[in-house]
Amino acid sequence: TATQETREFQAEVKKMLDIVIHSLYTEREIFLRELISNAADALEKFRHQKVASQGEEIFDDHLPLEIKIKVDQEKHTLTITDTGIGMDRGELEHNLGTIAHSGSRTFLANLTENQRQDTQLIGQFGVGFYAAFMAADKVRVQSRSFRPDDAGHEWVSDGTGTYTIGPCPGIRRGTRIILHLKEDAKEFADEERIKQIIRRYSSFVPFPIKVAEEPVNTVQAIWTRNKSEIKEEEYQEFYKYIANAFDEPLARLHFSADAPLAVKALLFFPKENVERLGFGRLEPGVNLYCQRVLIEQHSKNILPEWLRFVKGVIDSEDLPLNISRQALQDSALVAKINRVISKRLLKYLAELAKNEPETYEKFWHSFGMFLKEGAISDFNYRKELAGLLRFESSKTEPGKLTSLAEYVGRMAEAQKDIYYISGPSREAVETGPYLEAFKSRDLEVLYTLDPMDDFALNHIGEFEEHKLVSADRDDLDLGELGHEQEAERQDAAQAAKETLPPEEAKELTAWIKEVLGEKVKEVKASKRLTDSPAMVVNPDGFLTSSMERVMRASGQ
Numbered sequence: 268t269a270t271q272e273t274r275e276f277q278a279e280v281k282k283m284l285d286i287v288i289h290s291l292y293t294e295r296e297i298f299l300r301e302l303i304s305n306a307a308d309a310l311e312k313f314r315h316q317k318v319a320s321q322g323e324e325i326f327d328d329h330l331p332l333e334i335k336i337k338v339d340q341e342k343h344t345l346t347i348t349d350t351g352i353g354m355d356r357g358e359l360e361h362n363l364g365t366i367a368h369s370g371s372r373t374f375l376a377n378l379t380e381n382q383r384q385d386t387q388l389i390g391q392f393g394v395g396f397y398a399a400f401m402a403a404d405k406v407r408v409q410s411r412s413f414r415p416d417d418a419g420h421e422w423v424s425d426g427t428g429t430y431t432i433g434p435c436p437g438i439r440r441g442t443r444i445i446l447h448l449k450e451d452a453k454e455f456a457d458e459e460r461i462k463q464i465i466r467r468y469s470s471f472v473p474f475p476i477k478v479a480e481e482p483v484n485t486v487q488a489i490w491t492r493n494k495s496e497i498k499e500e501e502y503q504e505f506y507k508y509i510a511n512a513f514d515e516p517l518a519r520l521h522f523s524a525d526a527p528l529a530v531k532a533l534l535f536f537p538k539e540n541v542e543r544l545g546f547g548r549l550e551p552g553v554n555l556y557c558q559r560v561l562i563e564q565h566s567k568n569i570l571p572e573w574l575r576f577v578k579g580v581i582d583s584e585d586l587p588l589n590i591s592r593q594a595l596q597d598s599a600l601v602a603k604i605n606r607v608i609s610k611r612l613l614k615y616l617a618e619l620a621k622n623e624p625e626t627y628e629k630f631w632h633s634f635g636m637f638l639k640e641g642a643i644s645d646f647n648y649r650k651e652l653a654g655l656l657r658f659e660s661s662k663t664e665p666g667k668l669t670s671l672a673e674y675v676g677r678m679a680e681a682q683k684d685i686y687y688i689s690g691p692s693r694e695a696v697e698t699g700p701y702l703e704a705f706k707s708r709d710l711e712v713l714y715t716l717d718p719m720d721d722f723a724l725n726h727i728g729e730f731e732e733h734k735l736v737s738a739d740r741d742d743l744d745l746g747e748l749g750h751e752q753e754a755e756r757q758d759a760a761q762a763a764k765e766t767l768p769p770e771e772a773k774e775l776t777a778w779i780k781e782v783l784g785e786k787v788k789e790v791k792a793s794k795r796l797t798d799s800p801a802m803v804v805n806p807d808g809f810l811t812s813s814m815e816r817v818m819r820a821s822g823q
């Protein structure tokens with residue numbers, strides 16, 4: 268249709284706009300970062316499209332790939348123009364009239380009663396295009412797609428309930444966004460202010476950003492440069508750009524390899540785990556490049572799912588540039604890169620744990636849940652992941668953590684297995700009956716205070732040939748273990764004399780079983796207790812009690 272139409276925003280968009288427009292958001296300059304990042308995405312898509320379409324005709328093929336920004340102080344407008352892939356009429360409607368964007372979707376899904384706090388989070392998660400309405404009371408988007416037989420269209424809205432869309436003949440390929448600045452946002456019609464914002468947030472955009480024809484950013488693919496030539500601040504700036512973050516990363520890994528495949532990677536661990544903060548499931552954070560050309564943003568294929576908290580880029584010149592989504596999924600090469608980099612990341616974490624234990628501990632507190640998820644869901648890295656797990660134990664101080672390797676180093680001479688015990692808190696475990704048998708024998712027990720711990724240890728099964736054994740198994744037999752000292756042996760012999768004679772024990776357990784009925788499977792006399800009269804143990808030797816709680820809660 269070549270006509271002008273007025274249309275309603277999707278309800279979710281209205282809600283989003285309402286928040287954006289009414290937010291007293293202090294860092295509203297991020298709207299520019301969002302629009303520039305969209306322009307850069309559109310340019311990346313164009314570059315990729317051009318490679319993939321291999322010689323097919325493209326509209327305005329000669330245009331340089333760049334972003335231009337213009338201000339008009341009299342009209343109070345700010346205009347951002349890109350020569351990217353552009354949008355046709357349908358794309359304008361779909362992309363700007365519905366919530367197609369997962370970041371905004373997550374934001375919406377997690378809105379709480381506390382709007383003030385939510386608006387603080389806009390900056391962390393990005394509301395994408397709609398951020399334009401933080402600074403403008405009217406936004407015009409003119410766009411012309413790369414397809415030769417298309418035509419230009421203009422989309423206009425004041426960000427309330429509706430937008431109009433109609434023809435816009437005679438424009439060049441790409442997208443121009445014209446912001447009519449709000450009364451209190453006129454500061455953004457100033458070139459110096461705009462340059463300052465670009466330097467702050469967008470200096471790593473891989474296309475020239477020009478203000479009044481002057482490039483403001485330095486275009487470079489930092490991951491292809493030599494480590495020794497990169498300044499610390501450059502790494503940090505790049506992280507902020509790639510992760511859409513405001514803070515600094517916790518740690519980073521920059522490496523390149525030529526064999527078994529040519530790959531360069533610059534990967535970051537953030538400080539904050541937003542998924543744990545309840546902000547929905549993270550999207551993968553790594554972009555896949557081939558010789559600096561973006562192949563897939565937020566690639567689902569290039570790292571295992573449980574590494575979705577890692578941010579950064581992976582660039583491999585071995586990949587074919589015009590590889591399709593489907594081919595990426597099936598590609599043996601991508602799978603190989605995935606394995607190589609995952610191993611490298613795990614090795615890096617092991618080194619971090621060794622060389623910078625405090626940093627590793629911070630990492631563990633934020634992201635340990637992902638390593639446990641990996642131990643549970645991914646058979647390939649069980650060994651490496653086992654070495655990275657951390658627990659409190661009966662030999663650590665409260666709040667202090669230990670590793671399986673350290674545990675093994677402290678094991679009693681004849682001890683073969685590694686013991687763990689689950690509970691809701693350290694106190695609960697230490698006052699419960701399960702620990703008694705271990706305490707009296709001076710055997711260390713790991714405390715699995717998070718139900719995920721039990722699942723992880725259960726899946727891992729063993730560590731350095733020591734079985735991982737839950738202390739609430741009913742067939743647990745510690746025997747003489749830990750009673751090497753003669754004095755202790757005598758104590759134990761004394762204790763044994765004090766236990767009930769077998770006949771009486773039989774009568775007692777039968778009576779208890781009768782009273783408890785179906786609530787228990789079996790009642791047995793035990794040598795494991797020293798102070799407590801009784802304890803509940805786990806008969807099938809597979810699910811620990813905290814695992815059962817989780818299964819019950821999830822209805823399985």
Ligand code: ADP
Nearest residue numbers: 305306309351353354362368394395396397442
């Ligand atoms: P996101 O960038 O995360 O997808 P946005 O809300 O920022 O979400 O943008 C929504 C969509 O609008 C984009 O995915 C893209 O398809 C389209 N879009 C926005 N700006 C441009 C642009 N300058 N050129 C082409 N398409 C764009």
Ligand code: MG
Nearest residue numbers: 304305395396
């Ligand atoms: Mg965007």
